[in-house]
Amino acid sequence: MDIIKPIRPYLITRELNPENQETPIHFLRHKITPTEYFYLRNHFEYPELSQQAYFLPVEGEIIQPIIFNYEDILRMPSKQLILPLECAGNKRAYFKPKVYGEQWKDGAISQGLWKGVTVSQLLSMTGLKNTALEVVFEAFDSGKRKDMEGVFHYTRALPIEKALHMDTLIAYELNGEAIPFKHGYPLRLIVPQWYGMASVKWLKRLVVIDHHFKGPFQDIEYNYYPFNDNDKGKTPVTYINVSSMILQPLNYSILENRRQIIEGIAWTGAGIITEVQVSTDGGKLWYPAKLYQDKSQPYSCTIWKYIWQVPSKGEYTIIARAKDSFGRTQPFEAMWNRKGYGYNAVYLIKVRVE
Template sequence: MENSPRNTVRPYLITKKLVPENQETPIHFQNGDIVNEKLFFRRNHFHYPKFTSSFYLLPIEGFVYTPKVFSLQEIYSFPAKAIRLVLECSGNKRELFEPNVFGEQWGKGAMSQGIWKGVSLRSLLQYTGLLDTAKEIVFEGYDYGARSDSNQFHHFSRSLPIEKALDPDTILDYEYNHHPLPFKHGFPLRLIVPGWYAMASVKWIKKMIVIDQEFKGPFQAVDYVYYPNTENDHQKTLVTSIHVNSTIQSPLNMQTLNTGVYEINGIAWTGTGQITTVEISMDEGLTWHTCELVSSSEKYAWVRWKYIWDAHKKGEYTIKSKATDSFGNIQPLDPIWNRKGYGYNAIDSIKVKIE
């Protein structure tokens, strides 16, 4: 008789769209601090680009003293830096906004975490220098296509202010989890901007252009902007730093359980500072209990947390989680609604039934 395989069930990406490919990480089944590249969420605006990586060159031009073109071999030869960090799509949890907003209806898994390794952008720019009038650096990706709002073709391009570009932890990445960066995640070079939502981490970098003014590309001046009003663009602001947030991973929403003792666990993360506290409520927020943080609070990584719950009374329960970071940012009861659905970070909430 054949032996039955045990513990061989593996989660899969959760498909939101196939063309272009947009898929979520099965975040509720991620028990460690590293997400395998096959389960790393995929966010694309266009088809995957086509180019010959064996002849890849990276030009840096514009308001620099010495324009240069770098080969991959040169970039590999520079001192490297590895950083464990969260990449979170700014549309993560968009489907939870009320009223609903248009856009990719991400659940709670448009985020992943791993170890990124590359060269500090600051180190690379030492070879070109920056003119005093330099204000921003534009990163243009190889991916391009027509936008639905104009039918005009654009490369996916975004900029960073010089101050953020020169942060020693902003890197041009070529490895993920100690392996070459996968093509679907930006090979051969991807910008990694710690602490900012993932739209800033441009994939398949084609070139870098230093400019002396504010970048007005559509993926920065139109998309990835907080619009607090439905009818007009008043008080709009750019999407940048990740908001403090948490997600309950276990138990699952609408799960039925028997009476007993359970470990409630999940993750918490922020773009500013570190997570200092995670609290949990079993009575819809009337009372809160402090959770145990079970992983170290690295600067850009999520923190895993847990709470032991003695569920001895039958009934329906609403469980909520609330995180606080070292800058005093606390998850709000309600999200800050905006018409493109970015930056959802309301207190997380699930329901369970004890029988």
């Protein structure tokens, strides 16, 4: 007798080498995205780790250089945060005109429970010189770039103020277990409020510097370029734009002619979500959705729901837009930029009611 196994969904593959995979969006309805469905974003092949990976040197503009042992970090006072990681290129496929790069749709975002020690705690043990301006986070993963000669480690820097933020973590756990290798084991950076490129995986070392870092993943990638043919107006990608998503019903669903629940999530890198509005007539009339927020976790996604009293059979365009406490509202059209970062236009689906 054959045993029928339950069907399990898969990550949505965008590229295999390096591995880039999206979360199936129905898992975003969970407060915590299951680890096996957490999206994957890589610039290079996975690194080969040695014993060196269990030590974290802190160098540069500090008073006392220290090499932290992995086990010592585990014994330090820790902090847990629920927050989403969103790839800066999430929803890149929706830009018009189209842009080059990984054609992410909706699933380059996942929310996890992260545990670790703060960067500020480590730097308080080394001491900072008055000249400290930025903290450089170098990873073990490395590879070649098509536009430059040589081999580069994935490396990013944070302004000293953001590095010392009370919730910027050196994390060692995801969802209650050691961070899986594919997500940065043994140690990775977690930067709340910023897009995921800042949360460096497979940490190799920290270097405090007295100048602005100019690595390719800081000075070339992860910048907004408003024009296709020049670099005028170039600005760095940092805080997550206010955004939302409709998770139920799915786009192009066929629904019954009765009351329907429209639900989704909203998130922002500035403050908190204060409002989500829903339109069922293509944007003519807007109605407030009910928000469900965990006030103990201010960085976490907001779940929202709207009860739609379907007036009649027919085809409908449903739109959701969010607003945050800094007054930022989702635009009808995302700010176009040639590398395709920060897409956050209002979320739109079409349904038919029969």
